Amino acid sequence: MTSYTTLSRDLVLVGGGHAHALMLRMWGMKPVHGVQVTLINPGPTAPYSGMLPGHIAGHYTRDDLEIDLVKLARFAGARVIFGAADGIDATRKVIHVTGRGEVAYDLASLDVGLHAQAPHIPGFAAYGIGAKPLDRYADRWAAYVLDVTVGAKKGQVAVIGGGVAGCELALAMAYKLKGLGRQSCVTLIEGQTKLASAIPGADRILREEMLGMGVTVVSAVAVDAVTQDAVLLKGRSSVPSEFTVGAAGGFAHAWLSASDLPKDQGGFVQVNDQLLVAGQEDLFAVGDCAALTESPRPKAGVFAVRAAPVLYSNICATLTGGILKKFQPQTDYLKLMSLGRKDAMAAKWGRCLASPKARLWQWKNSIDQTFMRKFSELPVMKPVKVDGPVALGSDDEQMLCGGCGAKVAPGQLSAALAEMPALQREDVLQGAGDDAAVLDIGGQKQVMSVDHLRGFVMDYGLMGRIAAVHALGDVWAMGAKPQSALLSVTLPRLTPAMQARAMREMLDGVGKVVRGAGAEIVGGHSAMGAELTIGLTVTGLMDGNAITLAGAKVGDALILTRPLGSGTLLAAEMQGKADGRDVAALYEIMAHPQGDAAEILKGAHAMTDVTGFGLAGHLMVMCRASGVAAEVCLADVPAYAGAEALADAGYRSTIYEDNRSAAPVFGPDSAKMALLHDPQTSGGFLAAVAAEEAVALAAQLRAAGHDAAVIGDVRAGEPSITLS
Known part of the structure; x- marks a missing residue:
């Protein structure tokens, strides 16, 4: 936590997508000093899309495909704010986070992916689940599998969309349900005549796999609506479904579509060949949420992975006054598709290869596992050694908590x-030794205590809330009602602008807890030092005797x-x-x-x-x-x-x-x-x-x-x- 370099720039990464995860790994190995890096993400992990079908089929656990963003951020020296971004103002340079308010930036990057919630299909929002975001879909699938296992559900599943993702998920879910030993029915619904039509030759192979796995394919049909127990089709019989998955394309997040940033027709943020948002010099966008204007490419994780080194280089260049690089994505790439079992097919250069299936699966698994080891086996960085002689009895082996x-x-x-x-004043009824001192103020009993914490998380708002709850514990434990709080803060070395940002975040966090307890912040003191410390002096009132x-x-x-x-x-x-x-x-x-x-x-x-x-x-x-x-x-x-x-x-x-x-x-x-x-x-x-x-x-x-x-x-x- 200790830093003796003045932090002068706020770099904010919105979303824990593949490009940002790789960028943080690179940053941890070679950071730009003087930069406070913040990662904003709804949760502490980010799923790797390449292993999702294998997880749905039961070949991988949830741990196997999730990148631990807390560990990664610690490695990179970044702070993490758990929350979903729901707005951006590129003019004021702030990101709005649900339940947290605004987080300011000097330089920012967006990597928030897309969703597949199919807003154009009536009833889908209420009864369907998009294949993306991956974590929500995986959670809902796990709950459904449990219902099928105990007999509460029949195993009737429908997948809307017969592209690569829809085919992989239909086969994966069919394999999992078949393994439960229960009669089940998976139906794949595709609007075109061919499955995975973007890949020549894939339709025949995939239909054979669907037949072998017991998946019914309904093609060249449009979806009319989704209900609680069926998918209604235009001019065709409805498809029974207790669990309906949307995989018919991806949609931009509403908050990005509603922003003033330049966007394509689908609402995705337009970026140039340097990954900068068009017209912006301090905002990047990568992954599925971005639209490459100069070299358009389909939404695929491979491009996010390939963009990561360029993003890292260009962020470092922007922060240090260097020259930005161009991102030149490849025109074709290897596609390895899961087939439900531990089998796979490959596609590249307009050709499909489906034999030997098991060997192709091993190849895909090796690629996926190698990618995940980048985050599960982070490099061990050498500790900074003390230069010069050390006095006897000095112990710096253990990191100070x-x-x-x-x-x-x-x-x-x-x-x-x-x-x-011993106590001398009659109006001091109780001093050191209990949770709080007890004072007699004109017949009114008041308790008073002070507590402070050495920072352990650089989310100033979260640290402020924890410090406030911690300090008020002494008042609550004595049976008193919180009355007032004095705030004492030591900030790490920050520039004036970053000091103001940190204090706003912290005061918001402390204030929510203190005011929520019925007390008021009545003043305090601030200073700058080697590290973050937050303390509160709190008072409370009681009618009876203290506990x-x-x-x-x-x-x-x-x-x-x-x-x-x-x-x-x-x-x-x-x-x-x-x-x-x-x-x-x-x-x-x-x-x-x-x-x-x-x-x-x-x-x-x-x-x-x-x-x-x-x-x-x-x-x-x-x-x-x-x-x-x-x-x-x-x-x-x-x-x-x-x-x-x-x-x-x-x-x-x-x-x-x-x-x-x-x-x-x-x-x-x-x-x-x-x-x-x-x-x-x-x-x-x-x-x-x-x-x-x-x-x-x-x-x-x-x-x-x-x-x-x-x-x-x-x-x-x-x-x-x-x-x-």
């Missing part, structure tokens, strides 16, 4: 706090409202080892406010938010303050997806060993036990509640969207934690 993993160790902090003088750490009673049940493992996931993500989907899910939970959870637990005898010292550390503090012991059922403790596996692989946060020493747990050692000492950023609440109320409270929390669980109980004895 972000979030609560960067806290001062509990032992050192406790020793320092023990030397503080402290000292109220746990023997016989109480212990409730935890969020999973453990955020420190482990963040530590692994910094090393490029965490699954991007797990990281995205973690971010979503950490950014979710917990005021409603605190309200549900307002009757707790004792409560705290689990943060940097881990569950064991905070539970031990509660036991000491209350004079009790605790027993935790490890099997009942929830964990974030991927966290236990990473812990088992040895990934640990910076503060882990200190946390373990400060709060030993008695029980068998395991990866799950390690998570008890894992520092939590924006962690859940740990509450001691009456045993007879625990199950109902946990159910109420889960109904409110919190992954809560009863994890143990409070027992008599010396302060200690034992596993059961």
Whole structure:
């Protein structure tokens, strides 16, 4: 996260298509310094189109064909914003992202593909699914296969469009359904007389394959409408279909079609031979969303792959004042088509080759696997070595974690706090030692706390939301209502224009959480430094007594409202080892406010938010303050997806060993036990509640969207934690 180069330019990549994925890989190996790279994509992964038919047939898992954009961005030193672009203003140079607002750029590139939702067919939007975007189609297909497996659906499928994509998918779905051992029916509907008419000689081969796989072909016919259980044809009998797929061409995304950018008749963005959008000097477009004006080509992934090196070169040239290259796509290319089974046919130079089918499949599989290894096996970049002598005791082997993993160790902090003088003022009812200080302001009880986080994600809006939820946890845990917040920000070295952009994103993120909790941002302080840090000083008001750490009673049940493992996931993500989907899910939970959870637990005898010292550390503090012991059922403790596996692989946060020493747990050692000492950023609440109320409270929390669980109980004895 640390950078000592002033960032002066914002490069924004919209979409995680093939060209952008390859461009990021190249950037990671040879970046232009001083550039902040941002990738905007709806999710943490991007599917590789070449392996989609194989996945639909069941030959590949979903993991096999998905590029992990989180790992790729970490390798490239880029930040990721999870969200769908829904607008662009090339004059103001901003991208609008659903649910996030505007993201400004100095230089941008579009690689958002197309969709196959067939808006011209009545009923398709309600009852059909386009073959693109690939991830939506794959999700819907997986759900349908499950319905067929359990007998809830009959296996009636229709594919609209008999081009290459439609034929591949019809054969793939037929193969999968046939393998389920159930009677099924797949129908391919094509408006022309020949299948894959762009490839001479393909029609005969494909019809033979369709016949062998039991696929009915209906050609030279027009679709009238799509209903819930059929495809209606003009002048012909309807085709029964529970699952209708559109593969009859691609359509430009509505937000691009509605933009002021130059477009062709189909709504695709026109670009010149340098991949620049026509009339623009700071906006590129590649892949299926772009239309090459000087050398038109069909929509095919091969051109996006071939365009990537030119895109990378021209982006670097634009950023450094160099000379741009021309993209000269080949006039013909090898087409390898899947045939349902692990068979394939090849086409090039106006000829088709369908034998030996298995050998052609092996060839295609080898090409596809080689492409995917570019992202699953990213090059290991050499770490920057310290130049000169190093003092004894200096340890820079482990990367310093972000979030609560960067806290001062509990032992050192406790020793320092023990030397503080006793409270002197009568209006300070409670000072250091609990989640927040309690003040008496003219008879009104006010709580006050401060917290800050070392940045671990450079999405300033997301980091702002997480920091705000994290800081407000102390107020909520004491049973108070948030009142105000002072914001303290250290930005990395940015130019004035980029400072303003970063602050707008951050204030938007912090503001949504703080105002959503009923509080106000009343001021703050900002500075520039080596890295991003966000802190909040928060206050809250309460009518009754504070919920402290000292109220746990023997016989109480212990409730935890969020999973453990955020420190482990963040530590692994910094090393490029965490699954991007797990990281995205973690971010979503950490950014979710917990005021409603605190309200549900307002009757707790004792409560705290689990943060940097881990569950064991905070539970031990509660036991000491209350004079009790605790027993935790490890099997009942929830964990974030991927966290236990990473812990088992040895990934640990910076503060882990200190946390373990400060709060030993008695029980068998395991990866799950390690998570008890894992520092939590924006962690859940740990509450001691009456045993007879625990199950109902946990159910109420889960109904409110919190992954809560009863994890143990409070027992008599010396302060200690034992596993059961």
